[in-house]
Amino acid sequence: MSFFSQRKNQLWLGLASVLMLIDLYLIIFVTPIHPEQQWAQRIFYFHVPSAWTGFLAYFIVMIAGILFLWKKDQKWDNLGLASAEVGTLFTALVLVTGPIWAKPIWGQAWTWEPRLTTTLILFLIFVGYFMLRAYGGHPERVSRYAAALGIIAFADVPIIFISVKFWLPEFQSHPQVEMNKQAPEYLYPFLFSLFVFTIIYVLMIRYRSHVLSLKNEALSE
Amino acid sequence: MNYQFLGYFLSAYTLVLGSIIIWFIMQVKQEKHWQKMESIKD
Numbered sequence: 121m122s123f124f125s126q127r128k129n130q131l132w133l134g135l136a137s138v139l140m141l142i143d144l145y146l147i148i149f150v151t152p153i154h155p156e157q158q159w160a161q162r163i164f165y166f167h168v169p170s171a172w173t174g175f176l177a178y179f180i181v182m183i184a185g186i187l188f189l190w191k192k193d194q195k196w197d198n199l200g201l202a203s204a205e206v207g208t209l210f211t212a213l214v215l216v217t218g219p220i221w222a223k224p225i226w227g228q229a230w231t232w233e234p235r236l237t238t239t240l241i242l243f244l245i246f247v248g249y250f251m252l253r254a255y256g257g258h259p260e261r262v263s264r265y266a267a268a269l270g271i272i273a274f275a276d277v278p279i280i281f282i283s284v285k286f287w288l289p290e291f292q293s294h295p296q297v298e299m300n301k302q303a304p305e306y307l308y309p310f311l312f313s314l315f316v317f318t319i320i321y322v323l324m325i326r327y328r329s330h331v332l333s334l335k336n337e338a339l340s341e
Numbered sequence: 342m343n344y345q346f347l348g349y350f351l352s353a354y355t356l357v358l359g360s361i362i363i364w365f366i367m368q369v370k371q372e373k374h375w376q377k378m379e380s381i382k383d
Contacts, residue, residue: 124369144354158343158345159343159344159345159347160346160350163349163350166353166357170357209364212360213356213357216353217356217357220352220353221349328368331371331372337375338379
């Protein structure tokens with residue numbers, strides 16, 4: 121049975137699509153133009169939510185990894201893999217949309233400052249995760265190793281957040297403004313964008329887990 | 342309205358939305374593929 125033939129999933133897709141359109145409307149027509157960064161500032165309304173979605177996805181990878189090692193249930197392995205794939209897609213989007221913003225604002229697309237570097241490391245850890253999944257050998261052993269790697273990899277997420285404290289301020293070019301200190305006309309569309317990306321993430325995870333379970337059934341003896 | 346840096350915004354948004362849409366299209370294709378494989382197995 122197709123995933124989107126189910127009424128519940130059609131509603132999820134409809135909801136995600138409508139919310140995405142509302143989000144775009146808010147970004148373009150409701151949020152004020154930033155006096156210095158102009159349109160480039162609006163990249164943040166999907167750059168930061170992409171980062172949030174990536175970190176949430178990797179958190180779920182860690183939880184699924186713990187539950188898989190504990191319960192030995194294949195569904196947790198599927199959830200971990202699905203979440204790792206979606207998380208890596210969003211982390212890749214963060215690593216590309218960041219430089220698109222930085223080029224006009226900093227004058228250069230990339231600098232080796234703490235938050236960018238630690239985010240790149242997180243992305244590369246998950247590239248290794250997929251290499252392990254692809255070339256690790258016996259499927260049952262690969263699932264265990266991947267669960268362990270997913271748990272360890274999440275340690276990089278808090279490092280990304282506190283990385284700004286590791287280096288002196290003069291080495292940091294990332295915006296350090298706390299969002300809760302932003303004016304409401306900037307803050308509320310931003311929070312809405314976070315919500316929309318979370319809904320999209322949930323839909324993607326549910327769909328990917330469904331496809332992975334189909335794959336496992338087709339490949340099973 | 343000032344349109345400074347509009348191109349950067351549109352590039353980034355197209356990339357994000359396009360990636361999500363392409364991801365869904367790929368999943369639909371994979372879903373069909375594995376359903377077909379399952380029916381062949383049966």
